[in-house]
Amino acid sequence: MNIRGVVTEVEQPRTVNTQYGDSELCELTVRPDRGAGQPTTVTLWGKWTETAAYLEPGMELAVYDADEREYRGETQYSTGEGTMVVVEPSFLVDVTDIRGWVQCPRMYYLNKLGGTELAEPVVKGTIIHEVFGDLLRGIGVEESVSRRVEEAGLDLGLLGADPEAMRETARQHAEAIEGWLRQGTLTERDEWRSEQLLVSERYGLKGRADAVRRGAPVELKTGKNTSRDPRFQDKVQAACYALVLGEKRGGEYPDTGTLLYTKNAAVDRSEESGDLSPAKDFSISHGFLQFVLRARNELAAMEHDIDVPTGYEADARCEYCFEQDSCMAIAGRLGQESKAGTVGTAVPEEEQQYFERFYEAIETERRAIHREYAKLWEQSPEERADDDRALVGLEPAETTELDDGRWELRARGTGAVSKIRVGDLVLASDGDPVGGNAELARVERLGGGGDEIVVTADEPVELRRLDIYPSELSTDRLLTALHDGILTQPPEWKDPLFERREPAFETVEETIIDNNPAQDEAIRKAVGAEDFALIHGPPGTGKTYTLATLVEELVDRGERVLVSAFTNRAVDNALEALEEQGLTGMVRVGTESGVRADMQSYRLDQSGDPAACADALESADVVAATTATCGSRALRTQSFDVAVVDEAGQLTEPGTLAAVALAERFVLVGDHHQLPPVVQSEADLDRSLFQRLVETYPEAATLLDQQYRMAQRIQAFPSREFYDGQLRPATGAVAAQRIDDLDGVSLSDLPSHLRDSVAFVDPGGSQQGNTNPEEAKTIVETVGAFRQAGVPAEEIGVIAPFRAQVAEIGQRLPPGVAVDTVDRFQGSSKEVIVVSFVATGSLEGPIFEDYRRMNVALTRAKKSLVLVGDAAALSTDETYERMVEWAR
Numbered sequence: 001m002n003i004r005g006v007v008t009e010v011e012q013p014r015t016v017n018t019q020y021g022d023s024e025l026c027e028l029t030v031r032p033d034r035g036a037g038q039p040t041t042v043t044l045w046g047k048w049t050e051t052a053a054y055l056e057p058g059m060e061l062a063v064y065d066a067d068e069r070e071y072r073g074e075t076q077y078s079t080g081e082g083t084m085v086v087v088e089p090s091f092l093v094d095v096t097d098i099r100g101w102v103q104c105p106r107m108y109y110l111n112k113l114g115g116t117e118l119a120e121p122v123v124k125g126t127i128i129h130e131v132f133g134d135l136l137r138g139i140g141v142e143e144s145v146s147r148r149v150e151e152a153g154l155d156l157g158l159l160g161a162d163p164e165a166m167r168e169t170a171r172q173h174a175e176a177i178e179g180w181l182r183q184g185t186l187t188e189r190d191e192w193r194s195e196q197l198l199v200s201e202r203y204g205l206k207g208r209a210d211a212v213r214r215g216a217p218v219e220l221k222t223g224k225n226t227s228r229d230p231r232f233q234d235k236v237q238a239a240c241y242a243l244v245l246g247e248k249r250g251g252e253y254p255d256t257g258t259l260l261y262t263k264n265a266a267v268d269r270s271e272e273s274g275d276l277s278p279a280k281d282f283s284i285s286h287g288f289l290q291f292v293l294r295a296r297n298e299l300a301a302m303e304h305d306i307d308v309p310t311g312y313e314a315d316a317r318c319e320y321c322f323e324q325d326s327c328m329a330i331a332g333r334l335g336q337e338s339k340a341g342t343v344g345t346a347v348p349e350e351e352q353q354y355f356e357r358f359y360e361a362i363e364t365e366r367r368a369i370h371r372e373y374a375k376l377w378e379q380s381p382e383e384r385a386d387d388d389r390a391l392v393g394l395e396p397a398e399t400t401e402l403d404d405g406r407w408e409l410r411a412r413g414t415g416a417v418s419k420i421r422v423g424d425l426v427l428a429s430d431g432d433p434v435g436g437n438a439e440l441a442r443v444e445r446l447g448g449g450g451d452e453i454v455v456t457a458d459e460p461v462e463l464r465r466l467d468i469y470p471s472e473l474s475t476d477r478l479l480t481a482l483h484d485g486i487l488t489q490p491p492e493w494k495d496p497l498f499e500r501r502e503p504a505f506e507t508v509e510e511t512i513i514d515n516n517p518a519q520d521e522a523i524r525k526a527v528g529a530e531d532f533a534l535i536h537g538p539p540g541t542g543k544t545y546t547l548a549t550l551v552e553e554l555v556d557r558g559e560r561v562l563v564s565a566f567t568n569r570a571v572d573n574a575l576e577a578l579e580e581q582g583l584t585g586m587v588r589v590g591t592e593s594g595v596r597a598d599m600q601s602y603r604l605d606q607s608g609d610p611a612a613c614a615d616a617l618e619s620a621d622v623v624a625a626t627t628a629t630c631g632s633r634a635l636r637t638q639s640f641d642v643a644v645v646d647e648a649g650q651l652t653e654p655g656t657l658a659a660v661a662l663a664e665r666f667v668l669v670g671d672h673h674q675l676p677p678v679v680q681s682e683a684d685l686d687r688s689l690f691q692r693l694v695e696t697y698p699e700a701a702t703l704l705d706q707q708y709r710m711a712q713r714i715q716a717f718p719s720r721e722f723y724d725g726q727l728r729p730a731t732g733a734v735a736a737q738r739i740d741d742l743d744g745v746s747l748s749d750l751p752s753h754l755r756d757s758v759a760f761v762d763p764g765g766s767q768q769g770n771t772n773p774e775e776a777k778t779i780v781e782t783v784g785a786f787r788q789a790g791v792p793a794e795e796i797g798v799i800a801p802f803r804a805q806v807a808e809i810g811q812r813l814p815p816g817v818a819v820d821t822v823d824r825f826q827g828s829s830k831e832v833i834v835v836s837f838v839a840t841g842s843l844e845g846p847i848f849e850d851y852r853r854m855n856v857a858l859t860r861a862k863k864s865l866v867l868v869g870d871a872a873a874l875s876t877d878e879t880y881e882r883m884v885e886w887a888r
């Protein structure tokens with residue numbers, strides 16, 4: 001019998017005398033159905049009472065295969081021999097974290113905070129793991145080693161490591177793997193799987209097993225181990241994978257695991273004694289599976305409270321620990337208790353509080369991502385598709401093995417839309433992403449002729465479904481950014497951020513932009529900033545132009561500049577603007593699929609000759625990368641004079657720190673009256689550092705007040721509502737522009753109600769779910785009218801609040817007309833914009849939750865803006881009432 005519910009009561013453990021002698025037990029009350037069910041008593045026996053020790057009311061608990069009995073008319077449950085108890089099963093603990101945790105809980109915490117810094121063992125480990133995967137896929141040692149060392153070119157170059165020595169080391173390790181693969185029975189390829197993403201709904205675990213052989217886990221360790229047995233923490237890691245693999249096979253748990261210590265093959269036999277064979281098998285008993293689950297539970301319980309471990313939880317032996325110094329230093333700086341002790345002085349109280357507040361916010365965000373993950377099994381495929389989180393019902397087509405041993409998978413889509421975009425990392429599966437065959441894959445193509453879908457993956461999958469992959473990588477990087485920003489930056493750098501000192505500016509006299517005083521002032525201020533400067537740019541005010549001119553000016557003054565933004569799109573736009581300014585020698589750091597085709601020539605080739613790769617990065621005056629990439633181990637080795645961050649209003653505070661902590665000074669460019677950061681949870685992360693600083697130090701900010709986009713009449717309402725009436729057209733021509741300024745467009749061909757530059761149309765339909773078919777029809781007619789009048793399809797955009805309405809409209813529009821939600825339109829503009837509001841009766845929907853969304857929707861049009869909605873519904877809100885009056 002399985003029980004899953006919320007713990008409402010935990011009794012003190014006690015010892016009772018049973019027929020088998022003394023035994024410990026602990027009684028709990030659990031309410032199933034997320035706390036809504038009847039209180040049920042569950043008794044944990046023996047070692048499971050350890051789990052009870054950190055259970056608290058409010059935590060979720062799952063008890064699988066419990067014994068059941070009737071007692072005084074009540075059904076009670078207790079743990080029996082095969083029972084498994086899971087604390088907070090919806091918190092997905094990473095298997096490598098459990099390995100760290102059993103070594104020392106504080107080690108786990110430190111790894112989480114500091115991320116992996118660039119170091120030779122890290123790079124070596126990555127190379128050898130890649131080689132392992134290649135060998136399993138049937139690629140030869142020489143080919144694999146040379147390719148993988150080549151791919152690590154940048155990392156090796158930044159470390160100043162010798163590639164030939166690395167090749168030699170990799171070869172030695174590869175030989176250990178080869179030798180083991182050759183051993184007799186291990187020849188059938190079918191039995192093998194290289195690195196596999198494993199997720200357990202039942203045990204709240206996830207991770208990537210290095211390999212799976214005949215259903216049993218194999219872990220590769222690049223260290224040596226001369227004892228007969230695998231290391232304890234390595235066994236724990238393999239046993240965690242065994243738990244997940246067993247679940248996948250309906251409870252048939254593998255009973256052995258293998259650890260492969262590849263350095264053993266490189267050890268000189270005359271100098272070392274002991275067991276030098278690389279492969280060490282061990283048997284996995286049910287008791288050991290229960291043990292690793294208890295370790296997982298302890299970690300999950302601590303994360304439930306967002307506690308910081310001290311090292312006392314386990315009997316860590318600090319004196320032998322490699323991490324002792326950093327453990328003591330971090331404890332010292334943050335005023336934490338640590339078993340290893342503390343060194344150094346603490347950062348000021350306000351910084352400690354800031355650290356704790358954002359640490360908690362980031363961990364809350366992590367939980368929200370786990371909840372997203374849980375939807376993979378909680379929602380039906382249809383619900384996932386309706387939520388735009390999956391493309392289902394795909395028809396598998398060709399599967400092709402690529403030259404590098406990876407696979408290209410093709411399928412035909414159904415024409416449905418989702419949030420999945422080209423370049424995204426997704427879960428590709430045979431239809432069941434959790435229980436079935438699933439692989440992490442990169443989207444290469446979407447849509448196209450016959451709605452073809454193309455992805456690439458390490459292993460082939462029968463491609464029937466794609467799901468959004470709720471990655472924790474950006475969450476991990478936020479923690480590292482918080483760590484770097486608070487714990488490694490000098491106090492003077494942090495002073496203005498913590499309001500201990502006003503930001504300082506040196507006066508710059510010369511004129512840099514002569515036709516726009518606000519832009520000129522913004523640049524002079526940014527050039528003269530000793531700490532930071534803020535450029536507030538409402539829509540169309542030339543933020544990107546100002547940013548590019550600023551970067552050029554800084555480079556002229558001999559500064560090294562980092563250009564960053566949250567999205568690849570924004571980074572590429574900034575790069576393009578730099579190109580237009582005539583700047584050369586910029587270096588774009590990013591993946592091939594992340595960087596726009598026309599900016600590939602600036603992309604840093606991270607593979608190849610190490611010295612050349614490193615030199616290309618280190619000698620660049622301007623480096624451009626997303627904030628997530630700023631947190632990569634390669635970029636964390638770099639330092640800059642100035643970081644210039646675009647679209648900073650859309651970045652969380654720690655997200656901004658990822659870029660600015662790499663520089664001595666920084667400039668944030670953004671608009672906090674447009675869309676805020678996108679976060680799953682809201683705790684503290686939804687306000688940008690840009691907004692906080694603009695509000696704290698208005699004198700550090702310059703408002704760009706001339707806009708080059710919208711006709712006078714279009715900008716009037718947003719200017720009044722969102723920018724205190726300060727926004728104005730940059731020139732008479734901008735103000736007076738009309739739709740018939742476009743070649744071949746004549747006003748008389750438009751119906752009279754669409755001739756003004758702002759129009760309101762009330763089609764009198766009604767909202768049905770997330771669509772309004774009548775409104776959709778009117779929008780299609782409106783777009784048709786503009787097309788008839790000669791406006792090119794590419795110059796017309798339609799903004800709708802729901803994806804369902806986007807689909808409803810999209811399928812009836814001519815190709816070339818962009819239809820999307822507001823969030824996708826931020827940063828772009830069109831000659832004609834038609835906005836769909838959908839709502840009738842009352843105002844509900846994402847577009848109404850936040851005026852900033854409305855601001856973005858209303859400020860995309862240059863010459864014609866048509867609002868299509870229910871005037872009565874809109875007039876129930878004062879702001880929208882004013883909007884309707886303006887538009888009519």
Ligand SMILES: Nc1ncnc2c1ncn2[C@@H]1O[C@H](COP(=O)(O)OP(=O)(O)OP(=O)(O)O)[C@@H](O)[C@H]1O
Pocket residue numbers: 513515516519537538539540541542543544545546708709826827828829
């Ligand atoms: N000082 C200027 N003189 C002439 N043209 C300018 C000036 N500043 C900006 N522009 C022009 O105005 C247009 C809008 O500029 P830009 O794309 O930089 O705006 P933006 O503020 O980044 O827009 P968004 O709100 O979409 O981010 C561009 O065509 C740009 O060339």
